[in-house]
Amino acid sequence: MSTPNTKVLSLYRNFIRHGHKFSSYNFRDYTVRRSRDAFRANMTETSNEKIAAFIAKAEQELAVVKRQAAISQMYTTGEHLVVEAPKL
Template sequence: MSNTRSEALSLYRGLLRHGNRFSSYNFRAYAIRRSKDAFRAHQNETDPAVIAQLLKKGESDLQVVKRQAAISNLYTTGDHLVVENAKPRHV
């Protein structure tokens, strides 16, 4: 069980880490929100077969997020939205 737990935590951290790499705020927020929601929805799952299937799907989703984040960074405009954290200005 602890091996499955560590796999799930590693997958969760990977999805959040790579989700944060999107250049677009909207895609970044969506990837992070979707990852958190998916893990929260299945946090009480106890069936080992279902858990294995969810981990396999999560690994597949992680590969998609990695590719899409890399592609996203190829086409950045440099413009940021107002809602994004800007560097604090020193006065």
């Protein structure tokens, strides 16, 4: 069984990875920013019960992000905003 630290790091990486898969800049930026903020806010937590609850909630939210990122890729328009870096 993996340690809580390993599980949390894995969840964090998956949130960032799947957050970058959104085709819309606004959704992509919001998901990545919100993920970082949530993990940083709970970084100093030491209670095992609260950590377990946070991990369970994060796993549910990660499933939502994965589904929405997949749907976002299916219905992409190909148009990019001015603030986005052009894809080469």
